Amino acid sequence: MSRTELIDVIDTLRQDETPQETEALRRVDAERERLTERRRLWRVLRGTVSTLIVVAAIAVLLATLLLPVLQVSGDSMNPTLQDRDVILLVKTDDWKTGDLCGFYWQNKLLLKRIIGGPGDVISIDTKGVVSVNGEVLDEPYVDELALGECDIEFPYQVPESRYFVMGDHRVTSIDSRSTVIGCVEKSQIVGKVFLRVWPLSGFSLIH
Known part of the structure; x- marks a missing residue:
């Protein structure tokens, strides 16, 4: 049927x-x-x-x-990172000059760029030109060189297990040039910035 x-x-x-x-x-x-x-x-x-x-x-x-998603606060990493950018960090023990890292300082998570590692000798002239171990550092990520807020003497040798860090916005960034922050202990560093996820128009890998 x-x-x-x-x-x-x-x-x-x-x-x-x-x-x-x-x-x-x-x-x-x-x-x-x-x-x-x-x-x-x-x-x-x-x-x-x-x-x-x-x-x-x-x-x-x-x-x-990965570490939790973080939102950038402030302009110390301009022009690489802008205020309110959302980024991701990845855990690593392999640090080199130029890496952008996040580290804890007084219960705050700061973002800076690694300039030199343990034993490196750092020099910064009055115009803000940075040298590491006698060689001028190529810094295409910096728009305007400046000595900034600095109260340490150069040449400066980075202590063992520590890293000399600076913000890309050299005029306003408070970093290892100041004894307020100083060099960052390796144990303070929590991750390497590798990806911007917001805004979507700026979605990109971070170098």
Whole structure:
């Protein structure tokens, strides 16, 4: 029997139904619809739970490999980073001159650029030109050179297990040039800035 013929038979049977049978069939149809809706909701719920599990797994992975998302505050890293930029950091023990790092200072997380590591000899002239171990440092990330807020004497040798850091906005940045902050201990450094995620127009890797 074809589907059309079966529907015709059902319609014929419905025409011969008593009111009691009609009510019973109505209840059966309602129950079937209810069960169908329940199955649909269960599929949606199961899909949602599966998605949440995947998201949670990714979050755990990111928490293991990356530090929390951070929002830049201030202009000490201009022009590389702007106020309110949102960035990600990655954990690493491999630090070199030019890396942009985040470190704790008095319970605050600051962002600066590594200029020199343990044992390096740093010099900065009155115009703000930086030399590391006697060689002038190429700094394409700096718009305007300046000696800035500086109360240390040069040449300056970076102590063991410490790093000399500076902000890219040399005029306003308070950094290792000042004894207020000084050189940063390796244990204070929490990660390397590697990605700007906001604003979307500025989404990019950070060098």
